[in-house]
Amino acid sequence: MSDGEAVRLLIFRVGNLACAAEAATVREILPRFEPTRIPGAPAQVAGLVNVRGSLVTVVDGWRALGQPAPSGGPRDGTTVLLELDAGRKVIGFTVDEVIDLLSVGGETLERRQALPGIDPTLVRAVGRRAGQLFVVLDTDALLTPIFAS
Amino acid sequence: MDLSQYAELFLAEAREHLSACNQLLLEWERNSAAREPVGGIFRAVHTVKGMAATMGYVRVADLAHRAENLLDSLRRGSAAASDELLQLLFRTVDALERAVELSVTGRERELDVAALAAELDRAGSRVAPPPSHGRGTPAAPLPPSPAEVLPPTAPGRLVQVALRPESPLKGGRALVALRKAEALGTVHAVSPPVAAFEAEDFDGRFAFRLESDADAAAIAAAIKRAGDVDQVTVAEDESAAPRMESTAVEGGRTRHLRVDLRRLDALMDLIGELVIARGRLNELAALRRDPAIDDIAIHVSRLSTDLQAEIIQARMTPVWQVFDRFPRLVRDSARQLGKQVALRVEGKEIELDRAILDELGDPLMHLLRNAVSHGIEPPAERRRAGKKPEGEIVLSAVRERSSVMITIADDGRGIDRDRVLERAKREGLVDAHAEALSDDQLLRVLARPGFTTAEAVTSVSGRGVGIDVAMTRLRAVGGVGHERYALPLTYVSETVELGAAPTTTVEGRDAIVLRDRVVPLVHLRRLLAVSEDAAPPRSPIIVLEMGERRTGLVVDGMLGQQEIVVKGFDAPQGTLPLFSGATIMGDGVPALILDAGGLL
Amino acid sequence: MSHTVLVCDDAIFMRTMISDILAQAGFEVVGEAETGSQAVERYKQLKPDLVTMDIVMPDMGGIDAVREIVKHDPDAKILMCSAMGQQALVVEAIQAGAKDFVVKPFQPSRVLEAVQRVLG
Missing domain, CATH: 3.30.565.10 (Histidine kinase-like ATPase, C-terminal domain)
Structure with missing residues (x-):
């Protein structure tokens, strides 16, 4: 995300938080699946799902970001398939809803990181859409530690 | 002519020949009076030389050529293998191995074999009976390149297309380009065949013959309109041979075909999907109780089992290769x-x-x-x-x-x-x-x-x-609670019911006595921390056996036996070290595969 | 007169995005469909100049929808929308009669290029 260059962002909501991920890392947007539990995995891991014959490990977005559980059942919401580690891994990330796909100039994003309700190390930048703040997540920083051995 | 597509084939084959050289040198070292090893080494080095020259790897070819001269003198003469000579040849084979690897990765320039080449020449002139001097130039006759021996296989002009390297889903783009060509005339001999366009690693280069009245420029322009096309060449010369077919055609004499392991992996994955679909079909057949569906389900079962066995067989390689x-x-x-x-x-x-x-x-x-x-x-x-x-x-x-x-x-x-x-x-x-x-x-x-x-x-x-598990029959173990797990059948020796055998404890662990042997128990519910608490009153025990070790696995129920396909998954940190992979059950839901070795 | 387009995708998000890209470029989005069978039905009814078709949709998939539409109108101009890694499906779709494809995540310029190729 270098300055000045336009970035495409996928905007979504997790709990009370409007978040964004770089569209380049978004492989696919899927409905929410019922996952198979992985014994021993940390709480934020929902489990394993079948995406057209491939197994994808899914992380619950609300748990990973310390947000309240979605009000609907576990089948509510959306799973975003994210590429981690420069495409070497594909991980599912559940969100409450996908809001928008935006193209923003790098200069309209602020490198501010202190924002209430979220760990500053997970924030790459802060942007604004329709007057509302959203945080551009560092998905690698958020998700890679869950898989590091 | 672009040869990079042959690089892998060249590498595999050159490695094989050089490995054979090593074997033969060892043989010669043990029995220095023997003649056969020298002849074998000579032939192998000669083959490597020919291939390298065809590929344009001049330095490899040159080194091989000098070695070949020395070997030729040796095989004609009667000199026994001296230690000095053997060391030189061993070093030459090592150098050739390195040279081959470097050349294939485009780093041929890094090779410095001048000293070795000079040494080979000196040794060659020492052992040489005069006749071999005449053929001392690196430009010895080479086998004809594949394109020269190939007859044109189909009518029309040869068209070669390369897609932009960054173009996504090249197979789809290639097909769009082919459609553009079809609009101009009749397309023959597409190479690689259209089926290969579906492979994820299709590199975006393909060729075909086009029978058309359009001129070359018009053909190229039409194909470029498919988008993402980097280069189109339309042969003017009617007799030019399609270059891409040479790997497959390489003479009617060989019946072996070298297949990229990734192709077989892809086939294996597809079979995996087929097996899953078959599972669904079987479930449906059982539900419908329709004899016609049953028949088809049984037939499909048999075919996919055979297919799977064939592919597994195709992947099998004798250990001597390593x-x-x-x-x-x-x-x-x-x-x-x-x-x-x-x-x-x-x-x-x-x-x-x-x-x-x-x-x-x-x-x-x-x-x-x-x-x-x-x-x-x-x-x-x-x-x-x-x-x-x-x-x-x-x-x-x-x-x-x-x-x-x-x-x-x-x-x-x-x-x-x-x-x-x-x-x-x-x-x-x-x-x-x-x-x-x-x-x-x-x-x-x-x-x-x-x-x-x-x-x-x-x-x-x-x-x-x-991987062993992938090829073995697996038993789906009726999981614990609502969770299902699979277990390789290889290590399952029998199943008994908890309560049917006398129970005891060994070192604080539950155990059963089975035919006078104490078998420690593992409660899968506890091991996997299953949260539901309603365990059935009578639990089956699956007895696992590996060598002398045995363990009884207490589960809630057994679901049956079926073939599954082992898939990997990204295991989060903390995942219990009990799983060798996961699979997709007939209903499309993933299930983890227990690693019998880990449980024992 | 501007070209008419039918946008087929099961995700509202994707439909919106595609519609926006096309509308900004002067196309007239005359309809949307969220399943394959809806796409077939709307095609017959609206006779658009162009269809954008997602490959994976509930009810009837995009590829089957292409087959149905082409059966009805061999000259139908259909642009497939695919995700990365769906090579085999894209190949199948083109064999079924789709004219071209674009790959998600979409870049407007690529989408418009493909649309021009299909219409041109």
Whole structure:
């Protein structure tokens, strides 16, 4: 995300938080699946799902970001398939809803990181859409530690 | 002509020939009066030269050519293998191996073989009877390149297309381009065939013949309109041969075809999908109770089982393909240490899955080096111990049901248990007052990272088991609560019901007594921390057996036996180390596969 | 007169995005469909100049929808929308009669290029 260059962002909501991920890392947007539990995995891991014959490990977005559980059942919401580690891994990330796909100039994003309700190390930048703040997540920083051995 | 597509094929084949050279050199070293090895080495080097020249790897070809001259003199003459000569040839083969690898990666310039080349020439002129002098130029006749021997296989002009490297889903784009060509005339002999466009690693280069009245420029322009097209060449010359078919056509004489392992992997994955679909069909057939559907389901079952078996068979490779480089390795390590060691290889013809075999090479190499440096004693010490000065290492492969056991044994001094015990105490691995180590403890100590190279083996056996599982019948174990797990049938010896056999405890663990043997129990519910608490009153126990070890696995129920496909998954940190992979059940839901070895 | 387009995708998000890209470029989005069978039905009813078709949709998939539409109108101009890694499906779709494809995540310029190729 270098300055000045336009970035495409996928905007979504997790709990009370409007978040964004770089569209380049978004492989696919899927409905929410019922996952198979992985014994021993940390709480934020929902489990394993079948995406057209491939197994994808899914992380619950609300748990990973310390947000309240979605009000609907576990089948509510959306799973975003994210590429981690420069495409070497594909991980599912559940969100409450996908809001928008935006193209923003790098200069309209602020490198501010202190924002209430979220760990500053997970924030790459802060942007604004329709007057509302959203945080551009560092998905690698958020998700890679869950898989590091 | 673009040859990069042949690079892999060249590499595989050149490696094979050079490995054969090593074998033959060792043979010659043992029996220096023999003539056959020299002839074999000469032919292998000659073949490498021809291939390298065709590929345009001038330096490889030149080095091979000089070696060939020397070998030619040797095979015509009667000189016995001197140590000096053998060393030179061993070094030449090493240099050729390196040269081949560098050339294929486009780093041929880094090669510096001038000194070796000069040495070869000198040795050549020493052993040479005069006749071989006449053919001392590197430009010796080469075999014709594939394109020259190929007849044109279809009417029309040859069209070659390369898509932009960054273009996504090249197969789809290639097909769009083909449609544009079809709008101009009739398309023949598409190469690679359209089916290959579906592969994820299709590189975006393809060729075909086009019968059309349009001129070359119009054809190129039409194809470019497909988008993402980097280059189109339309042959003006009607007789130019399609270059891409040469790999497949390479003469009607060979019936073997080299297949990229990734192709087989892709096939394996597709079969996996087929097996899953078959499972669904079977479920549906059972539900509908329609004899017509039943018949088809049974037929499909049989076909997919056969297909799977065929593909597994196609992946099987005899172990000698990897083992054959070891005699040379053992010889070199022994020489460096001033030892004499012979390596005997048993069970060379045993076949293993290619992927496992590739993984085995390095760890086996470590173990062999270990055996030479730590196991086999120097000749003097061996004589004092009343052994013959030459030590022996035996590398053997033996098939045992669905496993292959690979053993390395040496007749050296063995493991110094006292030293290991001392070290184990120091590292706090055993009680400070322990007097001796049990075999089990010994192994655990030795397998610690840094202690020996055994950690390399552990990681491979982990992978080995995983793949073995893929090819074995698996039993779906009726999980615990609502969770389902699969377990490889290979290690399941029997099932009993909890309560049917007398229970006891051993070292604080539940156990059952089965035909006078105590079998410790593992409660899967507890092990996997299943949250639901309503366990059924009578639980089945699956008895796992591996060698002498047995364990009873207490589950809630059994769901049946079926073939599954093992898939990997990204395991989060903390995942219990009990799984060798996961699979997709007939209903599309993933289930984890328990690693029987881990449970035992 | 501007070209008419039918946008077929099961995700509202994707439909919106595609519609926006096309509308900004002067196309007239005359209808949307969220399943394959809806796509077939709307095609017959609206006779658009162009269809954008997602490959994976509930009810009837995009590829089957292409087959149905082409059966009805061999000259139908259909642009597939695919995710990365769906090579085999894209190939199948083109064999079924789709004219071209674009790959998600979409870049407007790529989408418009493909649309021009299909219409041109």
